[in-house]
Amino acid sequence: MSVWTHEARLLLRARLAVVGLALLAALTIAALAAGSAEVSRQRAAIAAIPAAQAEDIRAVANYVDRSKDAGSAAYYSFLPTWDAPSPLAFAALGMRDVAPYILRVRALGLEAQIYDGDVFNPELALPGRFDFAFVLVFLAPLFVIALCHDLVSGEREAGRLRTLEALPRGGRALLRRRTILRTGLLWLTLTLPFCSAAVFAGVSMANILLVAFVIVSYLLFWVALTVFVGRLNWSSVANAATLAGMWLILVLVAPTLAHVAINNAVPVAQGSEIALAQRERVNAAWDTPREDTMRLFYARHPQWSGSAPLGDAFHYKWYLAFHQNGDESVAASARAYRAGLQRRDAAGRALGWVLPSVGVQALLTRLAGTDLGAQLAYHDRIRVYHRHVREFFYDYLFTDRPFTRADFTKVPTFREPGKDS
Amino acid sequence: MSLVGLIARDELRLMGRNRVAVIAFALLVLLTLAAVASSWSHHRAVTQLRARQQHTAEAAFDAQPDRHPHRMVHYGTFIYRPPAPLAAFDPGIDAFTGNSMFLEGHRQNTANFGDVQQSSLLVRFGQLTPAFVLQVVAPLLLIFLGFGALSRETERGTLRLLLLHGATRWQVVGGKLLAMGVVAVVAGLPATLGLALIAAQHGALVLPMLVIVLGYSTYLALWAVLIVLVSALVRHSRDALLALVALWAVAIVLLPRVAPDVASAAVPLRNKLQTEVAIARDLRTLGDTHNPDDPYYAAFKQATLRRYGVARVEELPVNYKGVLAVEGERLTSELFDRYAAESFAAQGRQNALVRAVGVLSPAIALRSLSMAAAGTDYAGHRRFLEQAEAYRYALVQRLNRMQAENVTYAADVAQGADADRRKRISGRNWGEMPDFAYRVPEGEALAAAAVPELLILSAWVALALMLLVYATRRLGARR
Numbered sequence: 064m065s066v067w068t069h070e071a072r073l074l075l076r077a078r079l080a081v082v083g084l085a086l087l088a089a090l091t092i093a094a095l096a097a098g099s100a101e102v103s104r105q106r107a108a109i110a111a112i113p114a115a116q117a118e119d120i121r122a123v124a125n126y127v128d129r130s131k132d133a134g135s136a137a138y139y140s141f142l143p144t145w146d147a148p149s150p151l152a153f154a155a156l157g158m159r160d161v162a163p164y165i166l167r168v169r170a171l172g173l174e175a176q177i178y179d180g181d182v183f184n185p186e187l188a189l190p191g192r193f194d195f196a197f198v199l200v201f202l203a204p205l206f207v208i209a210l211c212h213d214l215v216s217g218e219r220e221a222g223r224l225r226t227l228e229a230l231p232r233g234g235r236a237l238l239r240r241r242t243i244l245r246t247g248l249l250w251l252t253l254t255l256p257f258c259s260a261a262v263f264a265g266v267s268m269a270n271i272l273l274v275a276f277v278i279v280s281y282l283l284f285w286v287a288l289t290v291f292v293g294r295l296n297w298s299s300v301a302n303a304a305t306l307a308g309m310w311l312i313l314v315l316v317a318p319t320l321a322h323v324a325i326n327n328a329v330p331v332a333q334g335s336e337i338a339l340a341q342r343e344r345v346n347a348a349w350d351t352p353r354e355d356t357m358r359l360f361y362a363r364h365p366q367w368s369g370s371a372p373l374g375d376a377f378h379y380k381w382y383l384a385f386h387q388n389g390d391e392s393v394a395a396s397a398r399a400y401r402a403g404l405q406r407r408d409a410a411g412r413a414l415g416w417v418l419p420s421v422g423v424q425a426l427l428t429r430l431a432g433t434d435l436g437a438q439l440a441y442h443d444r445i446r447v448y449h450r451h452v453r454e455f456f457y458d459y460l461f462t463d464r465p466f467t468r469a470d471f472t473k474v475p476t477f478r479e480p481g482k483d484s
Numbered sequence: 485m486s487l488v489g490l491i492a493r494d495e496l497r498l499m500g501r502n503r504v505a506v507i508a509f510a511l512l513v514l515l516t517l518a519a520v521a522s523s524w525s526h527h528r529a530v531t532q533l534r535a536r537q538q539h540t541a542e543a544a545f546d547a548q549p550d551r552h553p554h555r556m557v558h559y560g561t562f563i564y565r566p567p568a569p570l571a572a573f574d575p576g577i578d579a580f581t582g583n584s585m586f587l588e589g590h591r592q593n594t595a596n597f598g599d600v601q602q603s604s605l606l607v608r609f610g611q612l613t614p615a616f617v618l619q620v621v622a623p624l625l626l627i628f629l630g631f632g633a634l635s636r637e638t639e640r641g642t643l644r645l646l647l648l649h650g651a652t653r654w655q656v657v658g659g660k661l662l663a664m665g666v667v668a669v670v671a672g673l674p675a676t677l678g679l680a681l682i683a684a685q686h687g688a689l690v691l692p693m694l695v696i697v698l699g700y701s702t703y704l705a706l707w708a709v710l711i712v713l714v715s716a717l718v719r720h721s722r723d724a725l726l727a728l729v730a731l732w733a734v735a736i737v738l739l740p741r742v743a744p745d746v747a748s749a750a751v752p753l754r755n756k757l758q759t760e761v762a763i764a765r766d767l768r769t770l771g772d773t774h775n776p777d778d779p780y781y782a783a784f785k786q787a788t789l790r791r792y793g794v795a796r797v798e799e800l801p802v803n804y805k806g807v808l809a810v811e812g813e814r815l816t817s818e819l820f821d822r823y824a825a826e827s828f829a830a831q832g833r834q835n836a837l838v839r840a841v842g843v844l845s846p847a848i849a850l851r852s853l854s855m856a857a858a859g860t861d862y863a864g865h866r867r868f869l870e871q872a873e874a875y876r877y878a879l880v881q882r883l884n885r886m887q888a889e890n891v892t893y894a895a896d897v898a899q900g901a902d903a904d905r906r907k908r909i910s911g912r913n914w915g916e917m918p919d920f921a922y923r924v925p926e927g928e929a930l931a932a933a934a935v936p937e938l939l940i941l942s943a944w945v946a947l948a949l950m951l952l953v954y955a956t957r958r959l960g961a962r963r
Contacts, residue, residue: 097742100749101745108757112757115757115761158600161580161598161601165756180594180595180596180601182755184748185598186834186838186855187744187748188580188744189577189580190740191608191610192741201737213722299722301504304628304631315609322604322609322611325603326604333533333537333584339544339562342559346555375903407602408604408605411604412604420609421605421609435604
């Protein structure tokens with residue numbers, strides 16, 4: 064054991080190593096703080112929904128109460144849905160800075176609503192967020208390179224390598240010890256702050272252990288690469304240059320090249336074309352005989368077909384029926400769009416098996432529930448909720464029941480996953 | 485040949501003998517060509533796609549049947565932002581902003597369907613564009629080629645020999661700088677050619693292109709000076725390399741990510757839900773068109789009746805419902821504009837903060853310069869949003885005026901079987917509405933927006949040169 068403490072003392076006497084480890088620790092802590100701040104900002108925005116919503120719905124109720132028309136209630140009630148960040152989201156913000164996590168929907172056509180974005184500053188999103196995943200994927204390898212690139216070549220350049228090789232077992236144990244020590248210290252520098260933040264955020268033990276394992280695997284990949292380059296008997300300078308070049312290719316260039324390749328290989332129909340088609344269907348309904356619209360709607364939703372026939376006057380059940388017809392007419396293309404996005408995402412993640420940088424990023428965002436899969440799952444929850452809302456209002460509209468102020472409290476509310484009872 | 489030239493030639497010959505350096509250089513050229521080709525084909529595809537979609541949307545609008553004008557207000561229209569001509573060189577935030585927008589009455593919609601939501605997670609690693617290659621990859625290549633320029637000579641004692649043979653320190657440093665300059669020019673050449681090819685397709689925009697070329701030249705020159713400077717300051721090549729790579733990582737990889745976090749923490753943005761609720765609240769205090777006893781609209785009605793000198797809305801020569809629609813849209817749009825302006829201002833402050841960090845990181849300064857000159861920065865997006873809103877407002881009000889003038893009040897309030905037909909006006913009207921035409925900003929304006937960053941970069945070069953003068957004086961001194 065004393066050999067190890069001796070090695071540690073040696074390492075910590077090297078200024079570069081100490082500065083490097085301290086810098087990495089500072090960056091890790093800063094990234095964790097930035098990620099946590101962003102997540103608590105998002106939580107605060109979600110927590111502020113009920114108050115704002117209550118005010119809004121009260122005003123709608125005041126207005127609707129005059130006519131007691133369920134159609135007006137459906138038309139004017141914008142109902143909130145949200146996607147609360149998972150406990151681990153602070154470590155990998157993923158798409159949460161560009162995809163909306165709060166979306167209000169009403170009982171009209173969903174395809175015209177579900178792709179709406181929230182306000183975000185694109186110039187801030189462009190470079191990507193400064194979170195733990197960034198520090199791990201982009202910066203940690205540079206520290207591995209800085210600390211380990213000259214383990215052998217440094218000794219050679221200092222003229223000690225011959226002496227080392229003359230030691231029993233050729234000094235290999237010594238070099239292995241040094242490598243392990245450096246890797247261990249780097250791992251601790253990343254993992255300890257992460258674990259404290261994760262425990263504080265209430266991340267499950269399984270996920271903490273998994274991330275700790277991901278960190279060590281990723282570090283080991285870079286250490287292995289460094290050791291391999293070190294075996295080539297080049298100078299320290301050549302090692303450092305080669306490794307920095309590899310870093311550039313593995314972390315920056317290859318993913319961007321792959322991005323171009325994937326987008327070309329997996330064409331995705333433009334989402335805006337779905338919105339355009341849906342709008343055409345919806346608006347054409349104003350000029351098609353209303354009975355045709357209702358016939359189409361009743362064929363798909365026979366439970367309402369016993370409703371009274373339409374009179375001459377405008378009736379919201381017709382309006383909402385053609386909105387739903389519009390959604391259903393583009394359902395196939397909406398599914399195809401979604402499938403296309405999933406194929407692109409799957410291709411990106413498959414690349415993670417070859418490119419550790421991509422793999423780690425994909426794994427972390429998957430664990431944190433901040434990737435495209437999570438975004439699509441949120442869309443699914445919105446769709447389910449929207450169906451409940453529609454059916455709730457239909458129950459009044461198709462039976463011509465009056466909608467009173469008290470009925471506003473019965474409108475289904477959005478439920479978060481895991482909180483369904 | 486002068487001594488400076490000889491030293492430069494010698495340095496270049498040494499680089500040429502370094503096989504790794506040659507391979508790296510070849511890779512850079514290939515990468516640039518790939519970036520130019522892919523960026524260019526993407527740009528062309530996107531331009532065609534958006535033009536086609538715009539055309540489809542316009543044709544659909546024009547082909548609408550006879551309708552009540554207010555139906556058309558709700559039918560609305562889709563518009564698409566054509567990519568900026570220089571977006572093929574630097575697409576900036578194009579992938580992050582939605583590029584299509586649905587315009588309708590009573591609502592200001594967001595621009596939706598940005599590429600970032602339609603791509604794999606890889607888009608967050610950066611995009612392969614000529615700008616990316618020049619901003620990120622080229623400096624690292626220069627570092628690999630040049631870190632040893634002076635430190636190697638110091639390390640091996642050859643500097644002393646050179647000085648003993650009568651070369652001055654200035655000549656040595658000048659020679660190395662010249663060599664780095666040649667490398668930088670060659671490294672930047674493929675992308676510049678690509679830019680020229682891209683721009684040749686569009687003509688014009690000479691000024692922004694000049695600013696871009698000037699900006700990138702200054703940036704690469706800065707790295708050349710910095711590399712020679714660090715190489716002169718340290719005793720070992722290894723230290724020079726580590727210091728330069730660290731500098732590169734901080735300036736190009738770290739700071740551009742940290743700055744936005746600082747900005748978004750310092751300047752909060754109101755989200756859409758908050759904005760919508762606040763607008764609804766303000767609207768309620770303004771007045772309620774549906775409430776016959778509403779004080780604001782009662783007063784408005786009186787004023788309208790007085791203006792036409794009649795006693796009842798039925799006697800007005802125009803359709804009061806249309807007049808009301810015009811007034812309602814005016815009021816709501818004023819509110820929308822106020823909240824939009826607030827959001828624009830907040831985002832502008834955030835971007836200004838990031839640009840302030842650009843004083844510390846030349847990479848941020850260059851990125852801002854490049855996007856501003858290419859017209860793909862936030863200001864460019866805002867230009868689109870503002871033109872879209874102006875168009876939306878004009879379109880909706882035109883339709884509302886049609887309701888006021890071409891639909892009679894009697895028909896508009898009529899109920900019964902035949903009422904719907906009488907409310908409609910000819911579908912020929914829709915074809916006469918002007919189409920959305922995105923006005924491209926003037927080249928002068930684009931170039932002017934990039935000037936502050938050009939100054940920052942120049943100041944950096946000046947500072948680096950001053951430090952180099954200081955380092956040169958001490959070069960070769962016994963330490």
